[in-house]
Amino acid sequence: DAKTTQPNSMESNEEEPVHLPCNHSTISGTDYIHWYRQLPSQGPEYVIHGLTSNVNNRMASLAIAEDRKSSTLILHRATLRDAAVYYCILRDGNYGQNFVFGPGTRLSVLP
Amino acid sequence: DTGVSQNPRHKITKRGQNVTFRCDPISEHNRLYWYRQTLGQGPEFLTYFQNEAQLEKSRLLSDRFSAERPKGSFSTLEIQRTEQGDSAMYLCASSLAYLPEQYFGPGTRLTVT
Numbered sequence: 145d146a147k148t149t150q151p152n153s154m155e156s157n158e159e160e161p162v163h164l165p166c167n168h169s170t171i172s173g174t175d176y177i178h179w180y181r182q183l184p185s186q187g188p189e190y191v192i193h194g195l196t197s198n199v200n201n202r203m204a205s206l207a208i209a210e211d212r213k214s215s216t217l218i219l220h221r222a223t224l225r226d227a228a229v230y231y232c233i234l235r236d237g238n239y240g241q242n243f244v245f246g247p248g249t250r251l252s253v254l255p
Numbered sequence: 256d257t258g259v260s261q262n263p264r265h266k267i268t269k270r271g272q273n274v275t276f277r278c279d280p281i282s283e284h285n286r287l288y289w290y291r292q293t294l295g296q297g298p299e300f301l302t303y304f305q306n307e308a309q310l311e312k313s314r315l316l317s318d319r320f321s322a323e324r325p326k327g328s329f330s331t332l333e334i335q336r337t338e339q340g341d342s343a344m345y346l347c348a349s350s351l352a353y354l355p356e357q358y359f360g361p362g363t364r365l366t367v368t
Binding site for chain 2: 178186187188189193229231235242243244245246248
């Protein structure tokens with residue numbers, strides 16, 4: 145599976161936008177980019193996913209570089225509830241069934 | 256509550272004992288996954304089912320581990336002759352076959368003493 149690289153930790157102030165980067169230089173043409181987050185003492189939860197175009201949903205936006213070697217998860221206004229570990233994961237759209245999680249980025253939100 | 260449920264939430268056992276965990280997926284989901292997570296790491300894939308068929312197993316899943324989903328609904332994960340290295344959070348997730356999102360349960364935390 146192609147690997148992703150994320151910063152170990154990031155900090156944000158409440159109500160400010162947060163940009164969480166992910167590098168995936170070995171991404172293949174059929175790999176989808178998925179983001180999950182894990183709040184303390186909970187299982188991971190789905191945030192967003194995309195292939196080539198930027199994506200928006202009620203939780204976040206996903207900006208994908210034109211060469212697809214990197215992507216950015218954007219939280220438009222961070223709240224205290226957004227403090228979590230954020231995982232950027234690649235999964236083959238044709239063959240992949242399981243997710244390969246890295247250590248993720250631990251996001252702290254300061255009041 | 257229509258989410259994924261797991262029981263028990265916590266299990267403490269002595270080395271060498273057998274343990275079994277249960278996962279109840281979201282009712283219409285035909286895929287079910289098991290992951291293991293140790294402190295400070297992301298979840299690691301163990302195995303997955305489509306309906307009652309176990310379609311993929313990780314090399315992490317040693318012979319002491321067995322998973323079943325007999326009627327394509329709930330699943331059990333059994334660990335025989337537990338070792339201290341088995342101490343971890345065991346996560347279950349479910350999904351629909353044609354959608355990418357996996358829905359995770361709260362996990363079962365296993366401590367082997």
